[in-house]
Each structure stands twice: as C-alpha cells, then as structure tokens.
Amino acid sequence: MESHNGPTGQTGAHLLHRLFEVQQQYMHIPKQSILELAGELRLPVSQVESVVDFYSFFHRTPRGRFDLLFSNCTSCGDTAMMRSLCKRLNVTPGETRADGLVSINETSCIGMCDQGPALLVNSRTLTGLTAIRLEQIAAQIEAGVPVPEWPVEWFRVQDNVRKNGLLLGTAFETGSGLRAALEKGPEAMLAEVTQSGLRGRGGAGFSTGMKWKFCREAKGDAHYVVCNADEGEPGTFKDRILLSSHAHAVFEGMSICGHIIGASKGYLYLRGEYRYLLNDLHAVLKRRHKARLLGKHILGQAFDFDIEIIVGAGAYICGEESALIESMEQKRGIPRVRPPFPVTKGYLDQPTVVNNVETLAAAALIAVHGGAWFSGHGSEKSAGSKVLSISGDCTTPGVYEYPFGVSIQRILDDCGAEDVQAVQVGGPSGTLIAPDEFERKLGFEDLATGGSFMIYSKDRDLLKVISNFTHFFAHESCGFCTPCRVGTTLLKNGLDKIASGHGTKSDVDEMYRMATMVKRRSHCGLGQTAPNPLLDALKRFPEVFEQRLVHDSEFEPHFDLDAALEEARQISHRDDAEAHLA
Amino acid sequence: MSDTMKENNNTITIDGREIPFKEGQTIMDAALAADIYIPHLCHRPGLKPHGSCKLCTVEVNGRSASACTLPAAKGQEISNNTEALNGVRKTITQMLFVEGNHFCPACEKTGDCTLQAVAYHLDMLDGHFPQFYPRREVDASHPGIVLDRDRCIMCELCVRTSREMDGKDVFAITGRGIDAKLIVNSASGKLADTDITTDDLAAHICPVGAILIKEHGYEVPIGRRTFDLHTIAEPGVEPVILRKGKHADEH
Numbered sequence: 001m002e003s004h005n006g007p008t009g010q011t012g013a014h015l016l017h018r019l020f021e022v023q024q025q026y027m028h029i030p031k032q033s034i035l036e037l038a039g040e041l042r043l044p045v046s047q048v049e050s051v052v053d054f055y056s057f058f059h060r061t062p063r064g065r066f067d068l069l070f071s072n073c074t075s076c077g078d079t080a081m082m083r084s085l086c087k088r089l090n091v092t093p094g095e096t097r098a099d100g101l102v103s104i105n106e107t108s109c110i111g112m113c114d115q116g117p118a119l120l121v122n123s124r125t126l127t128g129l130t131a132i133r134l135e136q137i138a139a140q141i142e143a144g145v146p147v148p149e150w151p152v153e154w155f156r157v158q159d160n161v162r163k164n165g166l167l168l169g170t171a172f173e174t175g176s177g178l179r180a181a182l183e184k185g186p187e188a189m190l191a192e193v194t195q196s197g198l199r200g201r202g203g204a205g206f207s208t209g210m211k212w213k214f215c216r217e218a219k220g221d222a223h224y225v226v227c228n229a230d231e232g233e234p235g236t237f238k239d240r241i242l243l244s245s246h247a248h249a250v251f252e253g254m255s256i257c258g259h260i261i262g263a264s265k266g267y268l269y270l271r272g273e274y275r276y277l278l279n280d281l282h283a284v285l286k287r288r289h290k291a292r293l294l295g296k297h298i299l300g301q302a303f304d305f306d307i308e309i310i311v312g313a314g315a316y317i318c319g320e321e322s323a324l325i326e327s328m329e330q331k332r333g334i335p336r337v338r339p340p341f342p343v344t345k346g347y348l349d350q351p352t353v354v355n356n357v358e359t360l361a362a363a364a365l366i367a368v369h370g371g372a373w374f375s376g377h378g379s380e381k382s383a384g385s386k387v388l389s390i391s392g393d394c395t396t397p398g399v400y401e402y403p404f405g406v407s408i409q410r411i412l413d414d415c416g417a418e419d420v421q422a423v424q425v426g427g428p429s430g431t432l433i434a435p436d437e438f439e440r441k442l443g444f445e446d447l448a449t450g451g452s453f454m455i456y457s458k459d460r461d462l463l464k465v466i467s468n469f470t471h472f473f474a475h476e477s478c479g480f481c482t483p484c485r486v487g488t489t490l491l492k493n494g495l496d497k498i499a500s501g502h503g504t505k506s507d508v509d510e511m512y513r514m515a516t517m518v519k520r521r522s523h524c525g526l527g528q529t530a531p532n533p534l535l536d537a538l539k540r541f542p543e544v545f546e547q548r549l550v551h552d553s554e555f556e557p558h559f560d561l562d563a564a565l566e567e568a569r570q571i572s573h574r575d576d577a578e579a580h581l582a
Numbered sequence: 583m584s585d586t587m588k589e590n591n592n593t594i595t596i597d598g599r600e601i602p603f604k605e606g607q608t609i610m611d612a613a614l615a616a617d618i619y620i621p622h623l624c625h626r627p628g629l630k631p632h633g634s635c636k637l638c639t640v641e642v643n644g645r646s647a648s649a650c651t652l653p654a655a656k657g658q659e660i661s662n663n664t665e666a667l668n669g670v671r672k673t674i675t676q677m678l679f680v681e682g683n684h685f686c687p688a689c690e691k692t693g694d695c696t697l698q699a700v701a702y703h704l705d706m707l708d709g710h711f712p713q714f715y716p717r718r719e720v721d722a723s724h725p726g727i728v729l730d731r732d733r734c735i736m737c738e739l740c741v742r743t744s745r746e747m748d749g750k751d752v753f754a755i756t757g758r759g760i761d762a763k764l765i766v767n768s769a770s771g772k773l774a775d776t777d778i779t780t781d782d783l784a785a786h787i788c789p790v791g792a793i794l795i796k797e798h799g800y801e802v803p804i805g806r807r808t809f810d811l812h813t814i815a816e817p818g819v820e821p822v823i824l825r826k827g828k829h830a831d832e833h
C-alpha cells in the first residue's frame with residue numbers, strides 16, 4: 001500500500017497534496033508541473049489537468065503572493081467587506097493585481113459561522129474580521145509581511161461549545177474504547193453498535209451497525225475505513241470542534257470500526273478549509289502510535305491499523321461519499337453510480353465504510369459505555385444526541401448538543417434568537433422552516449439535520465438568502481449529470497432575474513418546474529437537494545418572490561436591451577433620454 | 583437450474599409489457615434485447631454504463647432511476663414511454679442544446695446526429711431556455727480528426743471508447759459544473775499530439791458533431807442520412823448510427 005504521508009508524518013505523495021505544494025510555491029499550477037506530476041505519480045496528463053481544474057483551490061494562472069478568499073456564506077461571509085478590501089487594495093475580485101502582490105475572491109462557507117466574518121489567506125483561516133482588522137490586513141499586504149509573521153491572534157479559532165450533551169459532555173479516556181472493543185471481539189462489539197441505534201450523523205442517517213455489518217460481510221482483498229471530515233454544508237462547523245478537541249475519540253472510532261470490518265487502514269478526508277487543523281491531527285496520530293493505539297499489534301494484540309490524512313482542495317461535492325472516494329483515488333470528485341455502494345465496492349473497489357466524524361466519535365463512546373447507554377437517550381427512531389452548529393441571527397452562536405427530539409423553539413430560546421423569520425435546518429440542502437413550524441422536532445422522524453442550523457431574523461432579505469444558496473449549488477455542482485449541471489445554472493439565472501426586478505409570474509412558474517425536475521432526476525444528493533431552498537421558500541414565503549415581480553407584464557426577456565446599448569452610448573458619448581429605451 | 587428456467591423466472595415489466603432479463607443486465611440491456619426503446623445518449627451497448635445524460639430516466643416502482651445503470655431485478659414495474667417522462671426528457675434535451683452551441687444547419691453531423699434525432703423523437707421544437715453561448719475551443723490540429731467542442735454534450739462516449747475499446751486514454755472531461763469541458767491527453771493539449779488515429783473507434787463514436795473525420799464531409803447528401811431514413815426509436819438502429827450515412831443507403 002502506497003503511503004500518502006511522508007516520513008515526517010506530513011502529507012506527501014497524493015496528487016492533491018503535491019498540487020497544494022506547487023500552488024503554494026508558484027501561486028498557480030504551471031503546465032510544466034502538470035507534466036512533471038503526471039510523470040512522478042504515473043497518471044495521465046489529462047487526469048492531473050482535470051483535477052487541477054476541478055478543485056477551487058488550484059489555479060492555472062498565478063494568484064497573488066497574498067491570496068485571500070472571503071467566505072460567501074450567509075453566516076461566516078461578508079462580501080461587502082471583500083469589496084471594500086478590494087477597493088482599498090485596488091484589486092478586481094477574482095483577478096490578480098498587476099504587480100502580482102495580491103488577489104481576492106470569494107469561496108463557499110469555510111465553517112467559521114460562529115466567529116465570522118472569516119477568510120482564508122494563503123490557505124490559513126482568519127476569523128472575526130472587523131473594519132479595523134481589514135485595514136491592518138491591507139497594511140501587512142502592502143508592506144509585504146509574509147502571512148506566517150502576521151499576529152497569531154488573528155488566526156485563532158475558538159471551539160465555542162455552548163451546551164454539552166451525551167457526546168461532548170462524557171469524558172473519554174484515550175484508549176478506553178479500543179480496549180473495550182478488543183476485549184469484546186468484533187462480533188460482540190458490532191452487536192453493541194447495532195443495539196445502540198446509532199445512525200449516520202452526516203445527513204442520510206443510515207444505521208451504522210448495518211453499514212459495518214455489510215462491509216464486514218463483503219469480500220475483498222482489503223477493507224477500508226474512511227472518516228468523512230469534508231464538512232462542506234454551509235453553516236456546519238461541529239466536526240471542526242470534534243477534530244480540534246475530541247480527535248482521540250474520532251480516531252478511536254475509526255480503529256474500532258477497522259477492527260470490526262477487518263480493515264488495517266483508515267483515512268481521514270479533511271476539507272482543505274480545515275488545513276489549519278492538520279498539524280495538531282498529525283500530532284494526535286503520533287501520540288496514538290506511541291501509546292500503541294495505532295500501528296502494528298495494537299495494545300499487544302493481533303490487530304494492525306493505521307490512519308492517514310488526505311486533505312481536500314475546495315469542493316463541496318467531495319463530501320458525498322462516492323465522490324470522496326474518487327477524490328481519494330486522485331481523481332475529480334464525481335459521484336459514482338450506485339449500486340454498488342462503498343460497503344461492497346469503495347476505495348480501490350474494495351469494501352469501504354465511510355462515516356461522518358460525529359458518528360465515529362459516538363461509536364468510540366458506545367464501545368466504552370455500551371449500546372443501551374446510547375439508545376437510552378434521544379427519541380424512538382433517533383437514538384442519542386445531535387451536535388449542532390448554530391449560527392446566524394442570535395446572541396450566542398456556537399456548538400450546542402441536544403438529545404434528539406428537541407424542539408426548534410427550545411433551541412432558538414437557548415441561543416438567544418428573537419424576531420426570527422426563518423430557520424434553515426440542515427443547511428441549504430435541508431429544510432427552510434417558518435415560525436409556525438418552530439414546535440417541530442429534530443430527529444430522523446421529523447427534521448433531519450447533518451448539524452447546520454442557520455437563523456434568519458425579520459431584518460433579513462430572504463430572497464438574498466435563497467439566492468446565495470442557489471448560487472452555492474450552481475458553483476458546487478460537479479457537472480456530471482445534465483439536470484444538475486445545467487439546471488442549477490438555470491435556477492441561479494432565474495433567481496438573479498427576479499432579484500434584479502425583471503422577473504414575472506411566468507419566470508416563477510418556470511423555476512418551479514425546473515426545480516422539481518432537478519430534484520427528482522439528478523444523479524446524486526447534491527442535485528437532489530439543490531432546489532430545496534427555492535422550493536421551500538416558494539411554499540412558505542411566496543411573498544418574498546411576489547414583491548419583486550413585474551406585475552404589468554406577462555413576460556420579460558432575460559436579455560436587457562437597454563443595458564446592451566450601453567457600449568454604443570459610450571462610443572457615441574451620449575447619455576440623453578433619446579439614447580435610452582423607456 | 584437451466585438458463586431458460588432462470589429467464590422465465592426473471593422478468594420485469596415496462597409499460598405493462600413483461601420482458602425477460604438475465605442476471606447482470608441493466609433495465610436498458612433488457613429493454614434493448616426486447617426491442618423496447620428507452621431514449622438514451624450517453625449509453626452504448628458494449629461500453630461501461632455511465633448514467634450522466636439522464637435521458638434514459640424511467641420510473642421503477644414509482645422511483646426515478648437511470649435505466650442504463652440500474653440492474654434489472656425481478657418484479658420491477660417500470661414506466662418508460664409516458665407523457666410525463668417524455669416531457670422530462672424533452673426538457674433535458676433542450677438543456678443540452680442551450681448549454682452548448684448547436685447550429686444544426688451548419689454542422690456536418692446533421693441528419694446523423696443522435697442528439698438531433700432524440701430531439702425529433704421528443705417533438706422538441708425549440709431550445710426553450712435562454713442560450714448559454716459558451717466559448718469553447720476548436721482543435722483542428724490532427725491531420726484526420728477535428729474536435730469542435732461547441733457541440734460536445736459531455737456524454738463521455740469518446741472517453742470510455744478510447745479506454746475500453748481502443749486501449750488508449752485519449753479523452754477526458756475537465757473542470758467542474760457548467761465549466762466542464764472535453765480535453766485530450768497530451769502535453770500540448772492538442773489532439774495531434776495524442777496517439778489517436780482515424781482507425782480508433784473513439785474517432786467515430788461521438789453522438790453529435792464534436793468529433794468529425796476530416797475530408798469526409800457531406801459524402802452522403804442531406805435527405806439520405808441515417809435519421810432521414812430511420813427513426814431513433816427503431817429496433818436495431820444502434821449499429822446503423824455508427825456506420826453513419828455512408829451505409830444508410832443500403833437499407
């Protein structure tokens with residue numbers, strides 16, 4: 001088995017890692033490097049090229065020596081701030097300043113929703129932006145001070161855990177889960193996990209015991225465990241704190257899973273936005289090796305297991321488990337045809353378990369405390385607790401853990417949210433709900449969530465929110481299937497038309513028709529959920545659209561004739577009334 | 583258990599008609615074997631199923647699925663040739679038209695083009711959606727083959743054919759989302775510097791006019807081309823499409 005991590009435990013030979021190094025060195029991926037990497041990794045040139053073009057953090061033309069990416073998330077983003085810094089530094093968004101010093105652009109949610117506005121500068125996370133900080137950043141850039149020399153407190157990321165529950169509040173002694181699992185043996189341990197009623201925390205809610213059982217029973221040359229730490233759903237940041245403060249439990253969950261399914265190798269796929277966690281995670285792995293919790297003969301028994309970390313490079317779709325596996329295989333993140341599912345044909349076509357960070361951490365606790373302990377909490381179909389990332393219009397955003405079955409209103413009360421207009425439960429791919437639904441409950445039987453909980457007060461322009469989400473999906477569509485590739489762009493264009501005040505009733509009807517088609521016919525979960533914000537808003541907040549429509553006309557073209565005449569007006573130096581259409 | 587017995591037990595129902603299938607067949611395989619047409623663009627018998635165009639969308643026991651990738655399974659009740667599904671397929675075809683640049687009267691492939699034929703079959707009269715007018719590169723570097731990306735529908739038939747049939751790796755899709763585009767596997771990025779030849783099946787497989795053989799334009803006059811003489815829904819038309827108009831006269 002080839003190793004993707006170098007001898008120092010740093011990330012190594014994986015194509016994504018090599019491309020990251022090249023991007024850091026040259027601020028882009030030169031053609032020559034593509035050819036060299038293709039040779040070095042024995043890959044087709046076209047494969048290397050296609051990977052470069054697929055992931056947002058790689059570029060074919062040079063970015064600035066200071067490359068800033070402002071989050072454009074409704075919680076941790078502030079594109080007005082981005083524009084003001086652009087103005088201050090004389091940069092056009094998306095372009096590199098002529099002297100090559102600086103480039104500024106937007107990026108999808110970077111998971112700092114409890115401490116935004118936030119940005120990435122040369123792939124490092126900078127939180128809590130203020131007007132003053134922007135001015136300081138501008139000064140550092142103009143003075144050419146390298147990012148590692150910027151004040152460390154600018155880069156501080158807080159956990160902001162506001163409410164502990166079953167998972168965050170139960171002390172976990174390093175090694176205790178593995179010890180219990182090795183003692184019990186794989187079959188008994190699997191029975192505990194099944195009995196616990198644990199269901200996947202990544203969104204889909206598949207029974208973890210069943211998944212592990214299927215994988216254990218599947219035949220293959222090797223089995224693999226993959227921890228999905230891609231956490232790309234806007235408004236989600238709970239895996240971030242699990243990785244920063246509960247990494248032992250996460251790695252231990254992976255190891256326990258490995259013991260049950262017969263794997264000797266596990267991978268943690270970390271989103272590129274969380275690269276700042278990498279050193280600490282490697283340090284934890286090292287400590288676990290020393291403690292004989294990883295490596296050969298774990299705890300002196302006949303069990304070998306090791307964990308590597310693969311770092312992504314800006315692609316939400318790589319959170320989808322089969323796209324994630326493709327990405328691990330050094331390809332574009334295109335979701336596979338299913339069936340077959342990863343449990344029978346996953347990484348390198350071998351049986352593979354892909355689990356969310358929180359699922360694996362919960363499994364480690366279940367190993368110690370037993371299945372009954374876990375199933376004693378939560379609701380009937382949703383055992384245990386859920387760690388939520390709460391952000392948006394409330395006084396105390398942060399991480400809150402609740403037993404399943406908690407009501408939306410209770411959560412809103414706890415985080416100090418008042419005058420709430422709407423809540424987006426489960427992120428843009430989830431459900432947008434109105435105040436008359438705040439007695440609904442979190443859980444797989446009612447409102448499922450991967451952990452995102454975004455609050456919008458009465459002051460928010462909901463159309464902007466919906467539009468933001470719709471742009472997000474169009475940007476993140478992998479482009480494999482027609483409904484999503486073309487449909488998400490059509491929906492984006494339709495919303496832009498309405499937002500600009502040119503939409504009519506027929507545009508809304510068209511969008512509804514397109515949204516239902518994309519939802520029903522797309523290849524994977526991205527396309528199947530991309531229209532949710534639009535459809536939910538049409539159902540629950542129709543006035544948001546109606547207010548913007550042109551009512552005295554059945555139809556308005558997408559094409560703006562008066563705007564198209566602008567070039568002619570400039571050439572002829574005219575701007576009088578006659579040079580405009582009414 | 584004998585093969586015939588197995589077949590007798592294994593049936594699926596498409597639009598009320600019960601048809602047999604063999605273990606390992608997809609719904610598309612079973613349908614083609616029974617001369618039932620399920621519209622498709624990215625699928626070709628003999629190549630690994632892909633499932634990207636979604637033209638073959640059917641409903642299996644009420645759930646949406648791609649016929650070309652879903653394994654046939656005993657007792658499946660499938661709707662295929664319904665007004666609603668053909669409406670969905672027409673919309674998808676329109677989406678494929680507007681995202682590229684298709685000026686059919688000026689295209690050598692007209693009449694032999696599967697996209698066009700599918701559009702006829704689905705009664706598509708216009709693109710319906712605003713045109714995207716993407717800017718895409720033409721590659722005429724190769725002495726025998728021209729690549730006109732304006733017409734590419736990202737079906738990856740050429741990608742798979744080169745890999746699976748020709749034993750090469752000439753084509754790939756790069757980029758993400760609506761910026762996806764076809765590239766070729768060479769240091770220069772030009773077709774001339776790949777190992778493709780006009781003998782490769784990949785040079786002939788393109789369902790639209792994105793990959794064309796040079797110096798063989800308009801050998802068959804319009805009016806006597808494949809889909810002037812056949813409809814796309816006709817049983818057994820697959821090999822005829824590949825032979826193109828050249829041999830269509832013989833039918």
Ligand SMILES: Cc1cc2nc3c(=O)[nH]c(=O)nc-3n(C[C@H](O)[C@H](O)[C@H](O)COP(=O)(O)O)c2cc1C
Binds near residue numbers: 200
């Ligand atoms: C577009 C898309 C993005 C996803 N992103 C994530 C993610 O960031 N993290 C995650 O755990 N699951 C994500 N999922 C769900 C995974 O496909 C998969 O169901 C999950 O990792 C399984 O783990 P679980 O059973 O522990 O939940 C995503 C799914 C889709 C369709």
Ligand code: SF4
Binds near residue numbers: 317335477481527
């Ligand atoms: S639904 Fe979207 S993200 Fe998923 S395969 Fe299709 S294009 Fe890709």
Ligand code: SF4
Binds near residue numbers: 738764793
């Ligand atoms: S060039 Fe032709 S065969 Fe290749 S992907 Fe494009 S449309 Fe399909």
Ligand code: FES
Binds near residue numbers: 622623636649650
């Ligand atoms: S023919 Fe089935 S998806 Fe294209």
